[in-house]
Amino acid sequence: MTSSAVPIAGVGFIRAPDDEPTEAENRARRLRATLAALSTEGTPIRLLHGIEELAVLAAHEALSRSGITMPYRGDDLGVVLGVEEGIDGIKARYYQGILKDGPLGASPLTFPLTTPNTIAARISILFDLRGETFTVGGGNIAGAQALGLAVQALRDGYSTMVLAGGVTCVEQEFLEAASLVRRSGSGRPGGGACLFLLGSRGSSSPAGGGQLLGYGEGFGANDVPDAIQACLEDAGIPPCAVGAVRMAAVCDWRSVVQAVRGADIGVGISHSPSSGLYSASFPLAVAEVAGQPASGTGMPVLVVGRDCLAGAAAAVVQGGK
C-alpha cells in the first residue's frame, strides 16, 4: 500500500441492460426491500425514474458492505456522483410535455429530475449523508472524475468517507441523438450504477474491497498519454508494475492502445464489459478488478477511459483479498 492509496471500504454495482427480465425482477425486489428498510416513519418512499432506483440500490449495497449504519446522520460522509447523459431522456420527455401541452405539461414531480444533482441528493436524503455532495458531468469519464474528486477530498482531509461513482440510464433516443453529432461510444440502451465507499472511519473495517493507488486526468491533444502518466506518477509506480489494462468507455479505443504502448506498458489490454454505460462505465470497470487480484498476479490494474469532449482519465487499482 502506498502512502496515498485510498481504501475501498465497500462497493455496490448494478448493470441493467434492458434485455434481462429476470435481473430486472430481482432488482425490483431488492429495491422494494431497500426502500421499506429506509422508510423509518412508515411513509412509503417513491422513486420516479429508473436512474434513481439504480443509484439508490448501488448506494445501499456499498454502504451495507462497508458496515455503515443507515440512516447515517453525519456530515463526515459525502457523495460524489458522475451523472450526465443519464437524465437526458427525462429532460427530453419533460420538455416534450411542454411542447405538447404548454404550462400544463410541466410536471412538478418530474422537473427536479431534470436537474443533474437530484440523483446525488436522493442518495444524500435517503441515507442521511450530510457531508459534501457533488455531481459532475464528464460524459464517458464522469464517473472517473467523481472518483478523482473523492480521492482528492480524502487525501486533503476535507472528507473522512465519500460515496463516489457514476450512474446512467441510457435511452434509445439519446443514442440516436448522440450518433448525429458523433459523440456516441459503443453505447446501448440500459442502465448501470457503481458506487464505492472510499476512505474509512477508525472503527470501520474495510471489506477487502481493494485500493485506488492512483488517479490522473488529461485534456487536449495528449489527453490519454497525459492521464496515464499522471496516474502512474500519482500511484508512485513504474509502467512495469502494471499487471493489466482495462478500457472503460472510450470514444476512440485505438488512441488508448497507442498511449498504453507508448507508456511502455506491455501487458494485455481488455475492454470492460461495462464500456457501453457512459457515466457508470469507469467505476464499473474499476469494480470489475477491485475485488480480485489481476490475472492471478496480484499486480495492480490500470483502468483507462476517454470522452471526446471531457478528456481522459486513468486509475491504478489494486485488487482486494
Place this chain on the structure above:
Amino acid sequence: MVSPFNPDGDRERFWESVCAGETAVGAIRSFDASSYPCRVAAEVPRDLLQGGRAADDPALRMAERAFERALEHAGIAAGIRAPRRAGIIVGTVLGGTTSGERYLRARAADAPGATEALAQYPLRATVAALAEKAGFAGPILTVSTACASGTDAIGLAYRRIASGSADVMVAGGVDAVCELSFSGFSALKALTSDRVRPFSRNRTGLALGEGAAFLVLEREESAKRRAATPLGVIAGYAARADAFHVTAPHRDGRGLAAAVKAVLQDGAVGADEIDYVSAHGTGTPYNDRMETQAMKVALGVRAQRVPISSVKGALGHAFGAAGAIEAAVCLLAIRDGIVPPTANLEEPDPECDLDFVPIRARELTVRTALSLSAGFGGQNAALLIRGWP
C-alpha cells in the same frame, strides 16, 4: 462577468448598477411566455450576445465572454506557460439546455438542420470549449450542484490551488434562461409575477436570471512573481448537505449553518471578523427564512450586527452562475468599501430580522466577506473571501 447589466462584460458597469439598486427583471424575451401566469426574468438581450455563430448556445456565448474578460483582467489573456498546470471548473445547472430545446422543437416539427445544436447541449460542452480555446490542459471539470454550482466550482478550484495540483485555475459558473427551467419553477409556484423582494414580508418568489462569471485563481507566490494586482484572496470554502428534501431547504437551515461553521474553521476566521455576508436570498418564503435561521445559528451574536445583502433582487437567480457572480460582488465590495443593497426590500419580514441593507448601498470597510449559496437537493456552500494583503 456577464449579466443583464453588462452584456459586454464591463465589470464596472455591473457594479454601478448593483450598488445603485437597479433591477434587471423585466418581461421575458428569449421565449414566448404568454401562456404562463408569471412572465418576468432578468435576461441578457440575445442580440447583444452575437459575435459567434447564430446557432451558438447563449450560455456558451456568455461563458466565453466572461472567461475572456477574466483572463484579460488577470493579465494572462496572451497565454500561459504550463498548460498542464492550468485548469477550469465550470458550475452549471442547465449546460446547453437552450440548444437541447432547439433540437427537440425542430424534431417535433420534423424540421431539418437542428442536429448541430446538440453539439453544445452536453453539460461538459462549455468547459471543453473554454479549455480548447485557452489551451488549458490541466484539471477540467463540470460541477452541477444546483444553485450552489458557481460557489462549488470556485471552492473546488481553490482547493486545487491550495493542494498544489494546479498553478492557475479559472472557475465560475454560467446558466441561461430557458423554458425548461422556467416552466418547472412555474409549476412549483416559486416564481414572482413582478419583482424579487428578498427578505421582505411581501416577497412572492424568485425570478429567473442569467449570466456568467469567472475568477482566475493562482498561488500567492505566482501572483507576486508576475506583479499582478489581485482583487482578493479565497480564504476558505466548505460545502454541506441538508439531507432533507429534493426541492425544499431544511426549515432550520441545518446544512447551510453547518457549511458556514465549516468555512470559518477552514479559513481559521472567527464570526466577529466577518464584515459582510452575500446571502443566497432568492426571495422565496422558505429560503429567506431558512437562511436567516442558519446565519443566527452559525454566526451567533455577529449575525445581528453584520451587514447582509442579496443581489437577486437586482439580477434574479442565475442558478449555476449565481454563486460566481456573488463571489465577484464580495471582491468588489472589499475593493471599494461598499456593501451593495438588497433591492426591493421595502417591508422587512419580522421573521427575517437581520441587517439586510435595504434599498441603499452602504459605505463600509470590508476586509472579510462570506458568500453563501443553497440549492435544490439540499446543496449548501460557503466561500470566505478576503482582501489582497
